Amino acid sequence: MQWTVGRVRITKFTELETVGGTRFILPQATPEAIRELSWLSPDFATAEGRLKMSIHSLVLETPTERIVVDTGLGNDKQGRSVPVWNARSTPFLETMSAAGFPPDSIDMVICTHLHVDHVGWNTHLVDGRWIPTFPNARYVFGRTEYEHWRDHSAAADETATFADSVQPIVDAGRAELVASDAVISDEITLIPTPGHSPGHVSLHIRSDGAQALLSGDVAHHPCQMAHLEWSSTVDSDPAQAAATRRALFSRFADTGTLVIGGHFDAGHIRRDGAAFRFEAVPGGGSA
Numbered sequence: 001m002q003w004t005v006g007r008v009r010i011t012k013f014t015e016l017e018t019v020g021g022t023r024f025i026l027p028q029a030t031p032e033a034i035r036e037l038s039w040l041s042p043d044f045a046t047a048e049g050r051l052k053m054s055i056h057s058l059v060l061e062t063p064t065e066r067i068v069v070d071t072g073l074g075n076d077k078q079g080r081s082v083p084v085w086n087a088r089s090t091p092f093l094e095t096m097s098a099a100g101f102p103p104d105s106i107d108m109v110i111c112t113h114l115h116v117d118h119v120g121w122n123t124h125l126v127d128g129r130w131i132p133t134f135p136n137a138r139y140v141f142g143r144t145e146y147e148h149w150r151d152h153s154a155a156a157d158e159t160a161t162f163a164d165s166v167q168p169i170v171d172a173g174r175a176e177l178v179a180s181d182a183v184i185s186d187e188i189t190l191i192p193t194p195g196h197s198p199g200h201v202s203l204h205i206r207s208d209g210a211q212a213l214l215s216g217d218v219a220h221h222p223c224q225m226a227h228l229e230w231s232s233t234v235d236s237d238p239a240q241a242a243a244t245r246r247a248l249f250s251r252f253a254d255t256g257t258l259v260i261g262g263h264f265d266a267g268h269i270r271r272d273g274a275a276f277r278f279e280a281v282p283g284g285g286s287a
Contacts, residue, residue, distance in 0.1 A: 001265065001266075001283030002283055003212070003258055003260070003266050003281065003283065005205050005207055005210045005211065005212040005258055006187075006206070006207025006208030006209065006210040007062070007063050007187075007207045007208055008060055008061065008062050008187055008205055008207045008212070009060070009061040010058055010059070010060055010061075010205075010212065010260065011058070011059045011061070011099065011101070012056050012057075012058055012260070012265070012283070013056060013057045013058075013059065013092065013095060013096055013099070014054050014055070014056045015054075015055045015056060015057070015072040015073055015090065015092050016054065016055040016072070016073065017052075017053070017054045017055075018051075018052075018053050018054070019046060019050050019051070019052050019053075020050050020051070022051055024233065025053075025220055025232055025233055025234070026051070026220060026221060026223070026224070026230060026232060026233075027233065028227065028230045029051060029221065029223050029227075029230060030049070031048060031049030031050060032049065033049070033223075033227075034049035034050075034051065034223060035047075035048075035049040037223060037226050037277075039277050039278070039279070040222060040223060040278075043265070043267075043280035044221065044222045044223075044264060044265075044278065044280070045223070051221050051223070052264070053220065053221060053263045053264060054263055054264070054265075055072050055073060055117050055263065056070075056072065056263075057069065057070055057071055057072055057096075057121065058070065058214060058260065059096070059101055059106075060188070060205070062185060062186075062187050062188070062207075063187075064185070064186075065107040065108055065185065066101065066105055066106050066107050066108075067106070067107065067108040067109070067110060067188070068106050068108070068109045068110070068134065068137070069109075069110050069111075069112065069203060069214055070110075070111060070112055070118040070119075070216070070262060071109060071111070071118065071119055071120055071121035071122050071133070071165075072092070072117060072118070072120050072121050073085050073088060073116070073117055073120040073121075074088065074119075074120025074121045074122070074123065074124065074133075074165065075088050075089055075090060075092070075120075075121075075124065075125070076088070076089070076124070076125045077120055077160070077161075077164060077165070078160065078164075079159070079160025079161075079164075080116055080160065080161075081116075085116065085117070092121065093121070093124070093133070103133055103134045103135065104134070104135055104136055105136075106134040106136065106137045107136065107137055107138070108137050108138050108139075108140060108184075109122065109134055109137045109138070109139045109140065110140045110184065110188075110203065111139070111140070111141055111142075111145075112200060112201055112202065112203070112214070112216030112217065112262060113142070113145050113196065113197040113199065113200040113201070113216060113217065114141065114145050114146065114149045114158075114161070114162070114166055114197070115158075115161070115197060115217070115234070116158070116161045116165075118216075118217075118262065119161060119165040119166060120161075120165055121133050122139060122165045122166065122168075122169055123164060123165050123168050123169065129168075130164045130165070130168040131168060131172065132168065132169055132172050132174050137174065138174060138176050139169045139174050139175050139176065140176050140178055140182075140184065141166070141175055141176070141177055141178070142177070142178060142179075142180050142190070142199040142200075142201045143177040143178060143179060143180075143199070144180055144194075144198060144199030145180075145197060145198065145199025145200065145201070146166070146175075146177055146199070147199075148197070148198045148199055149162050149166065150162070178190070180192035180194075180199060180201050184203075187205055187206060187207045188203055188204070188205055189203075189204045189206075190202070190203060190204070191203070191204050191213075191248070193215070193216065193218050193244050193248055194237070194240055194244060195218070195235060195236070195237050195238070195239075195240035195241030195242070195243065195244040195245075196216070196217040196218060196232065196234070196235050196236065196241050196244075197217075197236050198236055198237075200216060200217065200218070200244075201216070202214060202215045202216050202218060202248065203216075210258075211252075211255065211256070211257040211258070212257060212258040212259070212260065213248075213252050213257050213258070213259045213260070214260050214262075215248065215259060215260070215261050215262065216261070216262045217232070217261075217262045217263070218241070218244055218245055218248055218261075219245055219261060219264075220232050220261070220262070220263050220264075221261075221263065221264055222261070222264055222267070222277075222278035224245060225245075225249055225269065225275060225276040225277060225278050226272065226275050226276065226277060227275070228242050228245045228246050228249075228275055228276075229242050249269050249276045252269055253269040253270060253271045253276055254269070254270060254271055255269075256268065257269070258281060259278070265280065265281075265283070266280070266281040266283070267279050267280045267281050268281060
């Protein structure tokens with residue numbers, strides 16, 4: 001799937017798609033509650049009220065660089081709390097290469113945050129060692145996010161993730177730690193969006209008068225636009241996450257900004273009473 005924002009092209013590469021229950025991530029998003037939000041179907045939920053979600057990476061082509069935003073789960077990883085996330089063997093890199101994006105053509109990787117499902121392809125296993133997957137890329141991490149997980153990755157899942165998907169990037173000298181509001185390029189600026197994780201950032205893209213927002217995990221699903229108070233089970237600060245959702249969605253609602261989530265496809269945010277709704281933009285669309 002691809003979208004165009006001015007002179008920036010965004011291509012989505014899906015690693016994993018799910019349709020189903022929400023207890024693991026959004027327990028308040030019951031089928032009954034989802035069916036009440038009729039606008040979610042068919043793009044973001046089934047008629048039965050089951051959520052449609054994905055784990056994916058986005059490749060940005062600007063006039064000067066190729067940038068991968070978030071890198072999914074990766075292959076061969078261990079120590080993950082979700083069993084099917086361990087010892088994966090998928091043709092993810094081959095799919096990217098076949099589409100014209102071989103790993104050595106990537107100039108930069110940006111991680112919205114350092115959770116397990118956003119950093120996995122930062123590295124790959126070669127002769128028993130984890131090495132950078134994108135050998136010519138700078139890896140951009142928010143400094144607040146990196147320092148938090150460096151100092152506080154007590155959960156087994158995050159300890160393993162940091163050890164195999166973050167620390168090897170630092171050890172290889174490929175990491176660049178930046179402020180949460182850093183200007184990345186002429187087209188891309190970071191927006192501080194804490195709550196899901198302490199240093200979570202979103203990406204604001206501006207090009208030739210068009211705008212896009214890559215929101216990461218500010219919301220895991222568009223149902224959280226209607227229910228800002230619904231927080232993910234893995235939000236580090238649910239109250240802050242809800243406040244961040246309200247502020248971010250208020251900023252971009254009714255502006256024509258193309259919005260792509262960390263686990264859902266593109267659309268436009270519309271005001272809907274005291275909250276918001278989301279209107280899908282098909283792949284191939286423009287901001």
